[in-house]
Amino acid sequence: MREVVLERPGDFAEWRAVARALLAGGVAPEDVSWRGAEEGASLFGHEMPSAEGGAVTLPRELLAMADRVICHRGAEVPARLYRLVWRAARERQLLARTTDADVDWLRKTDKAIRRDIHKMHAFVRFRRLGEGEGRERFAAWFEPDHRILRLTAPFFQRRFYGMDWAIVTPDARAIWENEELSYGPGGTRGEVPDSDVVEDQWRTYYGAIFNPARVKIDAMRAEMPKKYWHNLPEAQDIAPLLAGAGARVERMRAAAVSAANPRTEKWRTRVPDELALDEDVKTLGDLAKAVGRCTRCPLYCNATQAVVGEGPAAARIMVVGEQPGDQEDLQGRPFVGPAGQVLDEALDEAGLDRRRLFLTNAVKHFKYEPRGKRRLHQNPTAGEIDICRWWLDKERALVQPDLIVTLGASALRGVTGKSASIKSMRGQVHELAGGTKLVATIHPSFLLRLPDRERAAEERAAFVADLAWARKLAA
Amino acid sequence: MSSKTILQKLAVLADAAKYDASCASSGTVKRDSLGSKGIGSTEGMGICHSYAPDGRCISLLKILLTNFCVYDCRFCINRASSNVERARFSPHEVVALTLDFYKRNYIEGLFLSSGIIRSEDYTMEQLVEVARILREEHRFQGYIHLKTIAGADPALVALAGLYADRLSTNVELPTEAGLESFAPEKKPATIRKTMASVRVGAEDAMEAAKGRLIGKAEPPRFAPAGQSTQMIVGADAARDDDILAAADNLYSGYHLRRVYYSAYSPIPDASSALPPVRPPLMREHRLYQADWLLRFYGFARNEIMEGASGGMLDLAIDPKLAWALMKRDIFPVDINRAPRELLLRVPGLGTRAVDRIVAVRRTGALRLGDLAKLTASVKKVLPFIVTPDWRPGRLTDSADLRARFAPPAEQLALAL
Numbered sequence: 055m056r057e058v059v060l061e062r063p064g065d066f067a068e069w070r071a072v073a074r075a076l077l078a079g080g081v082a083p084e085d086v087s088w089r090g091a092e093e094g095a096s097l098f099g100h101e102m103p104s105a106e107g108g109a110v111t112l113p114r115e116l117l118a119m120a121d122r123v124i125c126h127r128g129a130e131v132p133a134r135l136y137r138l139v140w141r142a143a144r145e146r147q148l149l150a151r152t153t154d155a156d157v158d159w160l161r162k163t164d165k166a167i168r169r170d171i172h173k174m175h176a177f178v179r180f181r182r183l184g185e186g187e188g189r190e191r192f193a194a195w196f197e198p199d200h201r202i203l204r205l206t207a208p209f210f211q212r213r214f215y216g217m218d219w220a221i222v223t224p225d226a227r228a229i230w231e232n233e234e235l236s237y238g239p240g241g242t243r244g245e246v247p248d249s250d251v252v253e254d255q256w257r258t259y260y261g262a263i264f265n266p267a268r269v270k271i272d273a274m275r276a277e278m279p280k281k282y283w284h285n286l287p288e289a290q291d292i293a294p295l296l297a298g299a300g301a302r303v304e305r306m307r308a309a310a311v312s313a314a315n316p317r318t319e320k321w322r323t324r325v326p327d328e329l330a331l332d333e334d335v336k337t338l339g340d341l342a343k344a345v346g347r348c349t350r351c352p353l354y355c356n357a358t359q360a361v362v363g364e365g366p367a368a369a370r371i372m373v374v375g376e377q378p379g380d381q382e383d384l385q386g387r388p389f390v391g392p393a394g395q396v397l398d399e400a401l402d403e404a405g406l407d408r409r410r411l412f413l414t415n416a417v418k419h420f421k422y423e424p425r426g427k428r429r430l431h432q433n434p435t436a437g438e439i440d441i442c443r444w445w446l447d448k449e450r451a452l453v454q455p456d457l458i459v460t461l462g463a464s465a466l467r468g469v470t471g472k473s474a475s476i477k478s479m480r481g482q483v484h485e486l487a488g489g490t491k492l493v494a495t496i497h498p499s500f501l502l503r504l505p506d507r508e509r510a511a512e513e514r515a516a517f518v519a520d521l522a523w524a525r526k527l528a529a
Numbered sequence: 530m531s532s533k534t535i536l537q538k539l540a541v542l543a544d545a546a547k548y549d550a551s552c553a554s555s556g557t558v559k560r561d562s563l564g565s566k567g568i569g570s571t572e573g574m575g576i577c578h579s580y581a582p583d584g585r586c587i588s589l590l591k592i593l594l595t596n597f598c599v600y601d602c603r604f605c606i607n608r609a610s611s612n613v614e615r616a617r618f619s620p621h622e623v624v625a626l627t628l629d630f631y632k633r634n635y636i637e638g639l640f641l642s643s644g645i646i647r648s649e650d651y652t653m654e655q656l657v658e659v660a661r662i663l664r665e666e667h668r669f670q671g672y673i674h675l676k677t678i679a680g681a682d683p684a685l686v687a688l689a690g691l692y693a694d695r696l697s698t699n700v701e702l703p704t705e706a707g708l709e710s711f712a713p714e715k716k717p718a719t720i721r722k723t724m725a726s727v728r729v730g731a732e733d734a735m736e737a738a739k740g741r742l743i744g745k746a747e748p749p750r751f752a753p754a755g756q757s758t759q760m761i762v763g764a765d766a767a768r769d770d771d772i773l774a775a776a777d778n779l780y781s782g783y784h785l786r787r788v789y790y791s792a793y794s795p796i797p798d799a800s801s802a803l804p805p806v807r808p809p810l811m812r813e814h815r816l817y818q819a820d821w822l823l824r825f826y827g828f829a830r831n832e833i834m835e836g837a838s839g840g841m842l843d844l845a846i847d848p849k850l851a852w853a854l855m856k857r858d859i860f861p862v863d864i865n866r867a868p869r870e871l872l873l874r875v876p877g878l879g880t881r882a883v884d885r886i887v888a889v890r891r892t893g894a895l896r897l898g899d900l901a902k903l904t905a906s907v908k909k910v911l912p913f914i915v916t917p918d919w920r921p922g923r924l925t926d927s928a929d930l931r932a933r934f935a936p937p938a939e940q941l942a943l944a945l
Binding site: 147150151152153158172175176177178179180181182190192194209210211212213214215216217233250252254255256258259260261262263264265266267268269270271272273274277278286288292295296299303305306307309312313314315346347354355356357358359380383384385386422424425426427428429 | 807891
């Protein structure tokens with residue numbers, strides 16, 4: 055049996071040097087006895103095997119965990135870590151076997167250390183010492199469960215670079231002064247001031263943010279165990295807050311409803327924008343305002359906004375699509391999403407200037423089905439198209455185009471009021487009441503859905519041809 | 530107006546802010562003060578620096594700039610017609626409080642909201658000003674969550690997104706009808722438009738980041754911790770189904786990071802239109818569980834509602850268990866063979882346990898004893914799984930399975 059004495063408990067470098075030597079010497083874990091220096095040094099303590107032999111490679115994850123776990127105060131920790139290292143050098147994928155007793159112990163111990171670190175990040179409370187050379191100085195007393203100061207100090211360094219601070223614990227202290235981090239011996243609570251001027255504000259905040267109607271003491275104590283309370287200035291208020299909670303709630307319940315605050319009317323000076331009645335819509339501007347409060351069908355409930363047509367009131371050609379999509383709904387403009395891009399390119403090729411067209415949709419609100427982080431387009435029903443025709447008809451009346459191009463079946467129904475297949479209508483000029491010409495073609499989103507490249511190219515060419523033909527008809 | 534001390538203002542304006550459930554400080558980019566030589570850092574994982582006796586985490590200084598408000602939302606303690614005490618901070622007072630608290634390690638940062646004063650734009654400007662002073666004048670690198678005031682100019686929202694880690698706009702009530710009767714000045718469409726401008730802002734920033742030339746400075750980020758919202762539960766007649774439907778729409782439409790559900794709790798000087806009841810904490814809890822099923826477990830809303838009745842989730846058992854009890858033909862599933870998606874549907878197995886099972890079973894068949902190391906709730910899992918050394922037999926289909934999990938009926942009224 056070989057005896058090993060660790061001089062500096064919690065020091066990873068020391069443990070690693072010893073473990074490396076033992077490993078290289080082929081010393082099995084059951085042949086080593088590990089001791090802390092305080093347990094009485096053994097005469098043979100420093101008789102280490104020579105660190106010759108081949109280098110041992112270990113998984114990075116294991117070393118990272120060992121670096122943390124060595125801070126655990128458990129007496130068995132150095133020995134147990136050595137056994138893990140010994141086994142990891144011989145058994146592949148040891149760490150993946152989370153049901154193995156040693157690995158399970160490692161993960162649980164590591165978890166305990168990480169929790170201790172997290173709680174220290176959370177519960178250290180600095181108190182102000184004063185100011186020196188333009189830098190504010192603070193100090194804190196903290197009692198972590200394990201020897202984790204060296205694992206937590208870098209966090210405070212990253213966070214509090216611009217001030218000087220010291221954290222004193224029973225085992226050691228960390229000092230950040232003039233942009234340099236150093237460590238020193240453990241100390242006592244008495245070295246740190248016992249109050250801070252801001253603590254009154256903090257306690258006032260703590261008391262005010264507490265909701266007496268939803269007392270959940272167990273939830274609080276699970277996350278903020280009592281052992282930390284004596285170093286938290288706000289914790290002295292927990293008992294009185296709890297004691298008064300019931301009565302506060304009772305008072306709220308019992309209080310008669312009071313009369314409205316007389317100043318209410320003074321504050322409420324704003325008059326909501328009065329929009330024109332739908333029937334009063336005289337311009338495209340009126341229409342944009344009026345459609346915003348349309349509740350003729352339930353589609354308004356889930357859409358962001360009504361998307362009205364865009365383009366000059368004097369446009370000769372009106373292009374009607376189906377309904378706004380995801381992007382159109384967000385931006386409040388028609389044809390700005392993927393289908394809009396296809397349309398833009400096709401218009402370009404057909405020699406049409408988008409800025410001179412009036413672009414709109416048969417239905418003004420986006421109809422969709424939520425699916426995780428996406429909204430899947432849903433076809434509007436004939437009923438929804440017919441209800442929304444009220445707005446499309448207004449747009450037609452205000453723009454009075456010579457020619458309307460309908461994209462897809464929904465647009466066709468929106469304009470004509472009747473359902474018909476694109477196939478049966480395409481390639482002919484139809485005349486609408488009042489002499490407006492109608493040309494029916496496909497919706498550009500149809501092109502996006504075609505999986506077959508060749509077919510998509512053909513359909514796209516036909517679409518561009520339809521648009522070019524419309525341009526000639528309107529000329 | 531008599532001038533109040535900072536302590537008095539703090540008491541009023543923190544009290545007024547506590548009905549906002551969110552206090553998260555996680556999910557943002559990593560930042561520290563090493564480069565800025567000021568103070569502040571964010572490390573991805575949020576930190577709860579304290580807990581109030583209501584079990585809620587205190588991570589941020591959560592206050593209102595003012596609780597004066599021109600709106601008259603009935604569920605709100607700060608509504609115009611309430612007789613609650615009023616106060617107003619100046620932007621510099623909020624900045625000083627934030628820095629003082631931060632330097633003592635009380636908080637991760639600031640969550641600033643406000644009553645609506647003068648106009649939506651003016652209010653939003655004030656909030657942005659606080660964030661600007663913190664970031665630009667004090668090089669503050671901590672977390673900032675700003676309330677986006679519904680109806681404020683999108684340009685102000687865009688500016689807020691440059692300073693803040695997170696933006697939020699509260700929906701408060703899930704249905705159009707509810708908002709109309711309880712919050713006459715709040716327009717759901719305006720709220721959605723504001724949320725849309727946040728999503729558009731984030732997407733524009735992402736596009737800009739993609740298109741930048743190598744070697745050029747990184748373009749500013751836009752609210753890297755995303756946006757969130759809150760819905761009040763139990764103030765109006767909305768059912769759980771309505772609430773989850775609204776949440777589903779908001780997640781898909783505006784890419785919200787979180788929807789918070791806040792049990793309506795009695796407020797001082799309440800409106801007569803509201804129930805003076807104990808807050809429905811269990812209902813709130815079940816909604817959070819259902820929300821998690823939607824986002825992390827591959828459940829669709831209508832599936833979750835299969836375990837509900839009348840549009841309300843079962844209060845006695847969790848929504849996954851309620852669903853599983855209705856779908857017993859799927860169970861038991863073989864822990865060693867079932868695909869991940871199916872394991873996620875086993876009551877008692879969380880996402881982490883499922884990940885571990887999937888990883889470990891590659892190295893050898895899992896037995897019941899192994900399972901105990903991977904999940905805390907083996908007892909709950911038993912009726913729904915098969916391992917080489919365990920078969921539930923008739924347990925899966927037994928009529929009293931629900932009773933095994935539901936807490937025994939309790940006396941309803943208990944003295945405090």
